[in-house]
Amino acid sequence: TAEGFHLRLLEHVRKTVKPGDASNMIATIDNYCYTVESGMNVGDVKGKILDDIVLETNPTTVLELGTFCGYSALRIARNLPENSRFFTVEFNPEHAAVAKEIIHTAGMDDKIQMLIGPSQEMIPQFKGMGVSHFDLVFVDHEKDLYKPDVILLEKEGLLKKGSVIVADNVVYPGSPDYIDYVRNNPKFKSTNYMSELEYHKDVVDAIEKSIYIG
Numbered sequence: 135t136a137e138g139f140h141l142r143l144l145e146h147v148r149k150t151v152k153p154g155d156a157s158n159m160i161a162t163i164d165n166y167c168y169t170v171e172s173g174m175n176v177g178d179v180k181g182k183i184l185d186d187i188v189l190e191t192n193p194t195t196v197l198e199l200g201t202f203c204g205y206s207a208l209r210i211a212r213n214l215p216e217n218s219r220f221f222t223v224e225f226n227p228e229h230a231a232v233a234k235e236i237i238h239t240a241g242m243d244d245k246i247q248m249l250i251g252p253s254q255e256m257i258p259q260f261k262g263m264g265v266s267h268f269d270l271v272f273v274d275h276e277k278d279l280y281k282p283d284v285i286l287l288e289k290e291g292l293l294k295k296g297s298v299i300v301a302d303n304v305v306y307p308g309s310p311d312y313i314d315y316v317r318n319n320p321k322f323k324s325t326n327y328m329s330e331l332e333y334h335k336d337v338v339d340a341i342e343k344s345i346y347i348g
């Protein structure tokens with residue numbers, strides 16, 4: 135069952151990975167998900183779209199909502215400039231513990247700051263942590279929280295003209311209220327990147343990029 139995926143993945147990682155190498159960790163996780171069992175990581179196909187958007191944006195302050203095992207945190211951190219700040223929020227403590235070890239083993243501790251708790255409680259704390267705004271936000275947590283959390287980010291003044299919101303799973307499992315919100319909101323300019331569900335070539339999914347124009 136998907137229950138316990140994170141623990142089985144961690145066991146596999148401990149036995150096979152080359153420490154201090156984020157790309158090797160990413161490849162190891164993808165290989166496990168293709169050959170043993172798939173987990174809800176963004177994966178290599180949608181991950182490439184995410185990589186391209188991060189490289190195009192060249193963000194200095196980044197937020198991820200939904201760390202899970204740390205896979206996308208590594209993909210993002212790998213493409214950030216030296217002086218950037220990257221925060222990832224995970225509400226499930228068991229997932230966070232696995233992500234912490236995976237990020238540490240990959241040698242990316244100093245690039246990624248993980249916060250454990252509900253996104254609705256974490257988001258209001260960023261101003262107090264010296265964050266003026268986020269240049270890029272990767273939304274990949276509970277689909278019902280996509281819309282309320284983006285609304286909260288704007289309310290907290292954490293979005294600035296040009297801030298980029300990247301949302302996973304906008305087709306499968308889907309987040310219809312979020313898609314309706316960003317596409318019909320004059321404050322955002324959205325682009326859809328059709329792709330496939332992680333580790334499932336035969337299932338359609340997509341990434342939505344929404345630029346905040348304020």
Ligand SMILES: O=c1[nH]cnc2c(O)c(F)c(-c3ccc(F)cc3)cc12
Binds near residue numbers: 200276307
């Ligand atoms: O809960 C999620 N949070 C973040 N990302 C997800 C995801 O990428 C999924 F594919 C899925 C998913 C994959 C296969 C299914 F049959 C159902 C959900 C779930 C999540």
Ligand SMILES: [Mg+2]
Binds near residue numbers: 302
């Ligand atoms: Mg996802």
